[in-house]
Amino acid sequence: MSEDALFAEVLDPANRADPYPIYARLRRMPVSRQRDGAYVVSTHAAIRSLLFDPRLSSEDLPPSRRPRTGNPLTDWILNPIKNRVANAHRPLIFRDPPAHDTLRGFVMNEFTITRVNGLHGRVGALVDTLIERCRGRDTVCLVDDLSYPLPVAVICELLGVPEADEPQFHAWATQLATALEPDARRDDEARRVTVTTFDAIAAYMRRLIREKRRHPADDMLSGLARPSRAGATAMGDVDLIATAVLLLVAGHETTVNLITNGMLTLLRHPHELDRLKADPERAPRLIEEVLRYEPPVHFRTRKALGAIDIAGTTIPKGAPVILLFASGNRDPERFADPDRFDPDRADNQHFGFGGGLHYCVGAPLARIEAEIALVTLCRRLVRPTLLDDPPPYRAGASLRGPSNLGIRIAGIA
Numbered sequence: 001m002s003e004d005a006l007f008a009e010v011l012d013p014a015n016r017a018d019p020y021p022i023y024a025r026l027r028r029m030p031v032s033r034q035r036d037g038a039y040v041v042s043t044h045a046a047i048r049s050l051l052f053d054p055r056l057s058s059e060d061l062p063p064s065r066r067p068r069t070g071n072p073l074t075d076w077i078l079n080p081i082k083n084r085v086a087n088a089h090r091p092l093i094f095r096d097p098p099a100h101d102t103l104r105g106f107v108m109n110e111f112t113i114t115r116v117n118g119l120h121g122r123v124g125a126l127v128d129t130l131i132e133r134c135r136g137r138d139t140v141c142l143v144d145d146l147s148y149p150l151p152v153a154v155i156c157e158l159l160g161v162p163e164a165d166e167p168q169f170h171a172w173a174t175q176l177a178t179a180l181e182p183d184a185r186r187d188d189e190a191r192r193v194t195v196t197t198f199d200a201i202a203a204y205m206r207r208l209i210r211e212k213r214r215h216p217a218d219d220m221l222s223g224l225a226r227p228s229r230a231g232a233t234a235m236g237d238v239d240l241i242a243t244a245v246l247l248l249v250a251g252h253e254t255t256v257n258l259i260t261n262g263m264l265t266l267l268r269h270p271h272e273l274d275r276l277k278a279d280p281e282r283a284p285r286l287i288e289e290v291l292r293y294e295p296p297v298h299f300r301t302r303k304a305l306g307a308i309d310i311a312g313t314t315i316p317k318g319a320p321v322i323l324l325f326a327s328g329n330r331d332p333e334r335f336a337d338p339d340r341f342d343p344d345r346a347d348n349q350h351f352g353f354g355g356g357l358h359y360c361v362g363a364p365l366a367r368i369e370a371e372i373a374l375v376t377l378c379r380r381l382v383r384p385t386l387l388d389d390p391p392p393y394r395a396g397a398s399l400r401g402p403s404n405l406g407i408r409i410a411g412i413a
């Protein structure tokens with residue numbers, strides 16, 4: 001297989017269970033041009049340098065286009081306005097400075113340590129309830145039984161979405177997560193479904209924000225929707241909706257994959273599972289190693305704003321650039337014995353949460369959820385073993401994780 005077709009191999013579902021040998025081949029050329037004109041960046045040093053390079057833009061999303069309806073008023077007036085508004089108010093993950101920094105500042109003001117730590121008890125109670133529901137069974141389907149329902153419940157709690165609306169949120173989050181995959185970005189039908197889903201969730205959010213303004217509560221959406229204080233500009237409604245949708249999507253499937261990848265890795269390394277069970281204090285370092293070894297986000301795309309010379313290659317202006325985080329995490333130039341799962345690893349500077357300007361705002365929350373879930377699973381599942389190895393995987397190559405993880409158990413403690 002030629003070097004300029006390697007990224008197509010990464011996207012091929014047949015390689016989803018183990019893309020790491022392809023990453024190793026890609027790393028022979030730290031920045032490699034693919035047949036479709038995209039540049040894949042695969043070494044730790046090159047990814048790190050580009051994460052901090054202002055010549056790379058995150059505004060790489062194709063423009064919003066709504067499908068024709070046959071109604072002239074909708075097709076010629078309403079939808080073009082909606083498209084213009086959507087393009088001008090993209091969520092902050094698809095924005096560059098200065099707009100990115102302003103929007104991120106609003107979110108960081110509300111994503112306080114107190115608010116995140118305040119979710120500790122709720123996450124613990126949710127995990128226990130979900131595990132308790134498995135009592136009497138001899139198998140657990142980890143994704144359906146725990147990894148999937150937990151993060152959506154936590155985000156709804158954080159944002160202040162009523163519990164009754166959670167199932168609806170669940171469906172929206174799943175649909176929008178697929179929109180991030182490279183194949184979905186190129187496919188017109190997939191983009192049409194994304195726009196329709198976004199319109200539905202935006203209409204819901206508009207109503208909820210109005211409600212929060214009338215009856216503010218102690219949740220993040222109420223905080224973001226609060227009228228401006230002197231000297232501060234309040235976030236406009238369209239940006240507020242885009243931000244709320246981003247928090248839902250960015251915090252959902254990623255956390256599902258962290259919990260599932262974490263448990264899969266522990267079941268493949270039973271000695272580490274026993275050590276975690278005996279000493280839950282090991283959890284933080286273990287989770288950092290899962291984020292390096294089996295990260296939930298394998299890559300993100302950018303666009304070159306100008307020509308960039310890096311590692312012997314010139315990326316031309318306008319070219320799509322793929323930052324292959326999961327490959328940087330396995331780079332032998334940066335990590336000793338990178339294909340070994342070693343929670344005792346010192347100096348674990350992985351790209352599990354990205355890096356630079358767009359470093360994940362939800363990292364502290366994701367860490368809490370994964371810690372509580374993995375420690376409780378190890379403590380309460382009696383003699384867990386994997387049913388299928390490798391498990392079946394979801395279609396996504398970027399947000400990568402098992403579609404389900406069957407675990408045989410001898411009971412619930």
Ligand code: HEM
Pocket residue numbers: 058092093094104155246247248250251252254255258295296297300351352353354355357358359360361362363365366
């Ligand atoms: C294990 C779980 C998670 C993982 C692996 C993860 C991973 C990432 C990564 C790799 C990025 C960088 C994207 C880029 O460079 O383009 C990112 C950004 C982001 N994440 Fe997370 N994330 C997780 C959980 C969460 C949660 C729980 C939330 C919020 C509830 C969240 C909200 C965000 C937001 C808003 C951004 C965009 C930040 C910006 O553009 O400045 N994430 N995340």
